[in-house]
Each structure stands twice: as structure tokens, then as C-alpha cells.
Amino acid sequence: MKDFYTDLHIHIGRTWKGKPVKITGSKTLTLENILHTASVKKGLDIVGVIDCHSPEVLEEMASLIQEQKLIQLDGGGLRYKNTTLIPGVEIEVNDDHCLGPIHVLAFFRSWQAMREFSAWMQHYVKNMNLSTQRIRCDAVTLQHKVHALSGIFIPAHVFTPFKSAYGKGVKKSLSEVFDMEQIDAIELGLSSDTDMVKGISELAKYTFVTNSDAHSLGKMAREYQKIHMQAPTFDELQKALKEEEGREILTNYGLNPLLGKYHETACADCGYRTSLSPCPNCGGKHLVKGVAVRVKELTDTHQNLRKRPPYIHQVPLDFIPSIGKKTIEKLLLTFGTEMRILHEVSKEDLEEVVPTKIAALIDKGRNGQLSLITGGGGVYGKVKTE
Template identity: 60%
Template sequence: MYEDAQTLQRKIKSLDGLFIPAHVFTPFKSLYGKGVLASVTEVFDPYLIDGVEIGLSADTKMADSLKELHRYTLVSNSDAHSLPNIAREYQKIHGSAPTFTSLRKALYQEAGHYISANYGLHSLLGKYYTTTCAQCFTKKEGTTCTVCGASNWIKGVSERIQELMTATKQEHPKRPPYIHQVPLRFLPGLGPKTMNRLLNQFGTEMQILHHVSKDELIEVVNDKIASHIIAARNRTLSIIRGGGGRYGKVR
């Protein structure tokens, strides 16, 4: 059974729910990927949107290139396709309690509630960050693929946002910091056994990515891996862009 989007919005609101479009820039079936030509108003009632989830291949600065998104709180959340990736993207919320009511207030910055930081996959690593050949996944240069000669492209989020851009950087609203994360499994030389040693020692991947010092890391892993973790934290890693449904890679 199919229904139009605004009917769905009204039904959710009648049940006192929250309506947040997910991974809005991803190609194929997302809002800006295929759903609209230029504006959210082509699909949704903009007054019945409670927030916007930006997906793996974008960050809040990229999303704010669209002036119509300035009115919304931007959230970063993982899909639940696989257990290791659950909660890979998230936001830190300042509120009175871990409740649905507090979440609603944070989305509207009410009564001292607000989102204080977004944490998400480094956008360059996103599966759809850059435009890529649909046949052999070569990054686009020119009108036909330089490797296989095809001219069928999967448009990247970064290029799609450039097409839709309606706001300069000077016009961007003030947002919480967006913390770019490089999950441990993306780091060269860090396999399952090393991952388990790190988790056994420090508890969670987020603790390792954001808080554990290099000296502490070296007690568990070699200097090279420890340096990669610190470089990821400081955003100094060299990254090969993702696209076409394939994640990017750390060089």
C-alpha cells in the first residue's frame, strides 16, 4: 500500500509522533537524491518536519548549503542494517532525562534542551560522497568513464548538494560542532584481534576514538595503529573518497 508523504506526516502528528526524514541526500530513494528537483516542499509539508537526518555522506556544514534546512535541527543517526554499525552516528543531547519528551524539546531547543554535538562517519568515507561510475566505480572525470567507457553515473552527495546550493557559508546558521569519526575497522592494519584487545582494555569504540591518549593506546597496540587513531581524531588522515555504494578508504 502506498500513500503520499503529507498524508503520512499528518498521521504521525495525529499520533503525537516526530517526523524526521532520514539520510536525505543519499541517491536513489532519498528526499534530495531522487525525491525532489529543488525543494522539500515538493514532497513534504515543511511545517510538519521536526528535524532532518543528513546521512553518512554529508555533515552539517554541507547540509546548510541549502537555506531551507536552516530552520531545522540536523541529526546524525545510524541505520540498523548491521550490529557493528548501530550507533556509529549519533548526537549528544543536553536535556533533563533520556525520554521522548526531552528529545522533542531538544529538537526545538526548548526549556534548556538542545543538541550539543553531532557525531558522524567522516563524510569522505561515505558510500555516496562523490559521483562514481555505476559499472566499475571509477570516480567521474568528464562525461564518460576513463576506465570502462560507460556514461552511467551514480551521483555523489557532494555534487548533488552543489546543484541544490542556495546559501553561502556566511549565511550558515550557528550549529553544534560536527565530530567526524573514522571507525576503527577503517584503519589499516587493525584487524578483529586488535579490535578485541582495544575493546577489552578501554570498553567502547567511542572511548578509543575520542578520549584514550596515545600513551595509553601504545600499551595495547603498536605505534603505527596508535598514530592512525590519533590522526583520525585530529582529522589528519588521508582518505580516498567513497562513492557508488562503496565506502571510502584510509590511504
């Protein structure tokens, strides 16, 4: 058994022919660029790319398989250099049971299964080429289809104020929308962590995942997990999410929730952190409820419901002041990958490559010791400059 770094929520900005997939995604965020960056720069063992339903992306995957750049694994998933691709899709659900739109993730073990799901999905969405399309069926029907193809179903960033289960879609319980037995894990999102949500009793049965929701190559692995399993394959991932046969998530790594852009309640018009209406800064009358407030509303117990893996607050390199692209490239050239820099390289070794002040900031960032300015209202928090 080994440990594998895994980020399961990465968008595709453009196809190999330059057509948009995730409109807000970077133009450089192509499938092959994602796989190259994950393998060579980030040091991710597994990536879930969640726009693989798009016909041109499926076409690109087929081409990479033909060229043997992607190797389909016996245990599910496709191997690119040092990284396994788990093909997936993000879908928006807003059926008669929802109070508002909800984003969900689904993953499949092979290119063929992804293609079969895409063929089914095209009958229920308006534009198959784009990311996160609204599906014209209820959530339970979608869950059944995913599992009929032996897939994995995960509600996405569940506390985000917009387009998430607890943030927008349900009043109190996921059971208002979903079949609870067909949820394979829960994605927490950037504005929450394990400790914050430990008092929500209906989540006790589920594994928590922490993913980047990357819209650019640089944002990959801003949140991820270390998973203990036999090999970096779909089947092993599925076992780990169910905590079967010794497979499990060992550690969640993510931003301190204070850095999340929806952590605190804020004015929707100017972003000022306040719970008062009208806003004392601009007079606006609309607030974006913070994740911290919503979690308190949902908390129904103070008991320790289950043992969870540690959640390490870790600041990615590109969040840290004074660390620009040239510094990151210098570090990567010396030490190999971002995972190695964050987990293995000593502070003393860092000081051999970058100034002592920057080495100290990196060390504080990976140990959760930086001072932070809280995010809210759609604006990310920041690391305080000293």
C-alpha cells in the same frame, strides 16, 4: 543536565525467530543483540531501532517487557541496561508528488504507540514483516499520522542519490512533497556534513542528525550525536530536536564525507570516479551523481544562516587499517566501550594496550587527521595505508 550519545538509525536484520526483516542486514542484527552491543560495547545512551513495526519485533519487545529486560520509562522510550531504546520505523514514500522514492524515519515514545502505528500501517503496505516498505499513502498523510501519535518525523539520508528526498524525490524543495511544519529534524547521511549543506536556506530551521544506518552490529555508531538533556528519554529527545528548554545537540560525529559511498560522481557500471560520459575507464554511459555535486545544485546562499553545533569527522575503529576484531575486543576489554575509547582514553593509555602505530592511527582517526581515498558510485572511501 547531562550529555548522551545517540544513534537513531539502526536496522534489524532478523527477528528472534530467525525471520528476515532487513534483507541486507546481518543475521546477528537482532533486537536484543543491538541493545546488548549498544549498552556493553558501543557505549550508546540512546538507540533508535527503525524496524520495530514488524509484528515479530513487536512480539519480541513485548516478551522483553514481560521479562523486565525492557523497562518502559515515564518520559518515553524503553530502558535496556545502560541504553534507551526509541522504537521507530523506516518507510518508503513515492506518492504522486514525488519524482522518485524517498525514505523517511518515524519514532514513537512507547511500545503501545509503535503497535498502534503498526496496526495503521498494515493497511498501506504489502509486507509488514520487512524493513523500509513502500507505503500507499502520500507523505503528508503519513506525517499527520505520526504526529497524531505524538511521534517524531525525520526525512532519512536526504542527499543520497537513491531513495532520498533531495537525491531522488524532489526537484528543488522538500515542500514539493512534505508539510514543512511537520518535519522534526533532517538526517544528513554518510556522504555529507554540516559545512557542506550550510548554504541550503530551507534547511536552516531544522536540527541536523547524524546516524549510522547500521546493517550490522559493527557499523553501529559510525555516525551519532552528543545530546545535552535531562535524561535519555523520548520526551527529552523531542525537546532537543526542537532546541527547547536548554536541550540541544552539542556535537555531531560522523565520517568525513569523503568516505561516503556516494560523495563523488562515479560511473554506475564500474565505480570509476568521473563526471565524463562515456566512462573513460569502462565506456559505461550512466553516472551516479555525487552528493557533493547535488549539494552545490541546491545551495542558494553564501550567508551564515544559523549557528550549528560542531561536526567532528571521526573514523570508527573498524574503518581503520590494521585494526581487526581481536584488537577491538582487546581495547573494549581494557577500556569498556567504543565511546570511551573515542572520547576519553588518552593516546598514552592506548599505547599501553596496542602497538604505538595502531594507537597513533586511532588518535588520528578520532581527530580527523587520516588521509582518505574518496568514495563514490556505491563504493565507500577508504583510509590510506601509510
